[in-house]
Amino acid sequence: MKILAIDDQQLVLLPLEKRLVALGYQVKTESNGKAGMESFESFQPDLVIVDMNMPDVSGLDVVKFIRNIKKSNTPIMVLSGNTNDEIITESFDLGINDYMKKPLSLNEICARVKRLIGVEAINSTKNFNNTIIEQRCVGVVIPCYNEEERLLSVEFLDFVDKHSGYHLCFVNDGSKDNTLEVLNKLRKGRESFITVYDCEKNGGKAEAVRLGMLHMAKKTDLDYIGFLDADLSTDLADFDDLVSTIENSDYKIVSGSRISRMGADITKESARKVISLTINFIIRKILQMEFKDTQCGAKIFHKDVIEIAFNNKFLTKWLFDVEIFIRIRKHFGLDRAKQILCEKPLKRWIHADGSKLSMKDSIKIMGQLGQIAWVLR
Incomplete structure (x- = not known):
């Protein structure tokens, strides 16, 4: 299965990509919203993980693009330090499947991914370091x-x-x-x-x-x-x-x-x-x-x-x-x-x-x- 991860902070994307790849998923990362939307069309992921707080094109813009413009039901998980209730509510109204608030562990993120799109790899039961994704x-x-x-x-x-x-x-x-x-x-x-x-x-x-x-x-x-x-x-x-x-x-x-x-x-x-x-x-x-x-x-x-x-x-x-x-x-x-x-x-x-x-x-x-x-x- 393919996962598209979009976040403007490389220090977030790198460990996330490494862990998901180790679990057997095919992963593509983008460091801005515009590139993320382009990759959504070309990569055709089975899951999108996106941050809310990105310059120029925000995570909310990406969600609107997927749901309103592309009319896609591809699962979307938000991974963000944004705790604004209005943003969270609007995101769910647009049809996101999960909203994860930083900081949280990679173990929890991967557990949520498995629950949403299934277990991909033989490494799914392997114990990893409980790395924290910081805000x-x-x-x-x-x-x-x-x-x-x-x-x-x-x-x-x-x-x-x-x-x-x-x-x-x-x-x-x-x-x-x-x-x-x-x-x-x-x-x-x-x-x-x-x-x-x-x-x-x-x-x-x-x-x-x-x-x-x-x-x-x-x-x-x-x-x-x-x-x-x-x-x-x-x-x-x-x-x-x-x-x-x-x-x-x-x-x-x-x-x-x-x-x-x-x-x-x-x-x-x-x-x-x-x-x-x-x-x-x-x-x-x-x-x-x-x-x-x-x-x-x-x-x-x-x-x-x-x-x-x-x-x-x-x-x-x-x-x-x-x-x-x-x-x-x-x-x-x-x-x-x-x-x-x-x-x-x-x-x-x-x-x-x-x-x-x-x-x-x-x-x-x-x-x-x-x-x-x-x-x-």
Whole structure:
């Protein structure tokens, strides 16, 4: 049996297509409504799966085309994050057979497909990973410098396999070891979900993050883009919580906070903690905002503020996070900036061995704070 899947987000289509093909169905995918309508005529599917929220030609337009113009009774399943009651009601009035609200698992989607058009393959009873089809698609930039020994490849791969809405971009910052080789092996077989951006020369974490964020901003199917440390001192589950926060709010930036709270598993060397608290006090005075932890290496951004935050090079090597907040404050004004910036406590954070920020570097940061304050005064 043939299935036509139409969705403007590739991170949704790819795992859906892979699973349905594994079950024995013949699958064709289209990334926009117009192409979907053309394929309906040429492909003649036994089932159409369509998203509602697509630009130009919406999923509702596709349903109207199939039912009203082509006068076809081909089963239609809607897979969408649109929960508008009027849209859902109109869809059923037009004759759709099912309406599935994201997020939901691939297992559930396939069960609904089998119920609607029957079981196609001998693999129909095979157990698959319960991958989640997300409502939003997220890009994550991970700067890497000499991470050959520390890169937790298994954790990254497991996360990508279970969370379809993520695209990871590893930025090799001119590493001297075999980091680039490790990253290319990590990407193999998952090219649609993992990108390796190679910087031939080491430019520092700030520049690696900046280039990675601008690169990911070119991908049209991403809703949010963030960055995360390669050592996973903030784990991927916590990062997913940051994404959920920005997805269900009007915030433009959500930043992780390592400040301890009840039930949190947060560890850090005491000397570094004292210096960090001193630095944070100065940062709050510069920003005129009560941020408890600007330097956490886990942040997520709404796509429409990426250019504001990352278009220009940063002044400093380690304090680019502060510069980001200053750029947002200068662009939107202090009052508005306070409304669109959010600091969310992390459940877990561990200072990983091998950190490239030494005690001496921490002291140098004091001077860089003075540089920022002077240049951006």
